[in-house]
Amino acid sequence: MAFHNALDNLGSSPALFLGGHSASVRASPTSALAMAGISSWMSVASSLRLQGADEVQTLIGQLDDYLASRSFLVPSSGPTLADFDLYLAVVSKAGGALEEMVGKNANTRRWLEQCDASLHDLVAFAAKNTEFSKISLPALPVGLNPKVRPPPEFFYGEEDGSPVPAANTGAAASALPNNQGKTTTYEKSKSSGDAAGGLTEEQKKAAADKRAAKKSDKQAKKPKSDAQPAAEEELNISALDIRVGKIIKAWEHESAEKLYCEEVDVGEEAPRKIASGLRPFYKLEEMQNRSVLVLCNLKARSLVGFPSHGMVLCASNADHTKVEFAVPPEGAKIGERVTFEGIVGEPEAENKVAKKKMFEKLAPDLMTDDTGAVVWKGKKSVTSAGCCTAINGMANAQVS
Numbered sequence: 317m318a319f320h321n322a323l324d325n326l327g328s329s330p331a332l333f334l335g336g337h338s339a340s341v342r343a344s345p346t347s348a349l350a351m352a353g354i355s356s357w358m359s360v361a362s363s364l365r366l367q368g369a370d371e372v373q374t375l376i377g378q379l380d381d382y383l384a385s386r387s388f389l390v391p392s393s394g395p396t397l398a399d400f401d402l403y404l405a406v407v408s409k410a411g412g413a414l415e416e417m418v419g420k421n422a423n424t425r426r427w428l429e430q431c432d433a434s435l436h437d438l439v440a441f442a443a444k445n446t447e448f449s450k451i452s453l454p455a456l457p458v459g460l461n462p463k464v465r466p467p468p469e470f471f472y473g474e475e476d477g478s479p480v481p482a483a484n485t486g487a488a489a490s491a492l493p494n495n496q497g498k499t500t501t502y503e504k505s506k507s508s509g510d511a512a513g514g515l516t517e518e519q520k521k522a523a524a525d526k527r528a529a530k531k532s533d534k535q536a537k538k539p540k541s542d543a544q545p546a547a548e549e550e551l552n553i554s555a556l557d558i559r560v561g562k563i564i565k566a567w568e569h570e571s572a573e574k575l576y577c578e579e580v581d582v583g584e585e586a587p588r589k590i591a592s593g594l595r596p597f598y599k600l601e602e603m604q605n606r607s608v609l610v611l612c613n614l615k616a617r618s619l620v621g622f623p624s625h626g627m628v629l630c631a632s633n634a635d636h637t638k639v640e641f642a643v644p645p646e647g648a649k650i651g652e653r654v655t656f657e658g659i660v661g662e663p664e665a666e667n668k669v670a671k672k673k674m675f676e677k678l679a680p681d682l683m684t685d686d687t688g689a690v691v692w693k694g695k696k697s698v699t700s701a702g703c704c705t706a707i708n709g710m711a712n713a714q715v716s
Contacts, residue, residue: 583651
């Protein structure tokens, strides 16, 4: 990880495998979460290499949903080490069946094509630089054949004008198939406007009047109501259901080298099953009978085949090389909810937390303070027995 931090800090290097989230001085909470995400995705890649074709097919479908609102696996302007690791795992396991497996999963296809192009750019960069002359460049696996996509289309002039591809302007627009034999609004405006093809002042005024009239019509059609919609309350930490828990049983995941599987008592009828990426930081015997804090209103999901329902909260430093449990004070009751000074409210439903990405919005401010106490925006955590802390007092750390 230190090596990748050094690469990231070069700034101008194309090998920014941590997506610019390295911590030369101190990372932001967003970067800390991104670093944790890189580690988690690399664990998924490692596990996938031990799985079969069915698991690869399932992951491709899950990635399509995940990447619907993302360009890459973690917040970054380009692919990170996690993207490359998982890409290589998927391509090597799928082999010649990759095209069939991806099928109509457009978001996964876009991500695979981008990773493939970026890897080839990196290899080309390394081949041209003497600094990398001692490195044996790898042979890249065969990925997807990129599909040709049509150029974007834009409308010029009024709304009823014919679309003009971005690469075509001026007289070239009249050569398009959908313009044959007729004059478009764009051409009319160009011929009657100034030399640069802009609209005349009269045309601009007419267009503005048309928009204003249309807006007025829409307002008139809206049902009138005296009641004003209530302003949405500001999101705060009370939306999360954080409870005191106790790990009553823990064991190593059979195929994921970084995961522990746990049964955690959070005061419900049956213990929760939760997977945590803590094997690099804790021995198995240190996991048993451990008092912990558990984020409970997360949707259940499968982590490398293990049904995980919740998250054991830990404090971590900026580059995620040190991790320690966030724990309740001695005497706190199993199952009791952890609140924060001066903040009241009921936790939100699991589906709403996931849909509104509430944890992702609240997590950057969930930290430890200078004394190692768990706080949110500086407000200390509260239980019946006192404040929660990082078990070894890690100060100014991200809690997630």
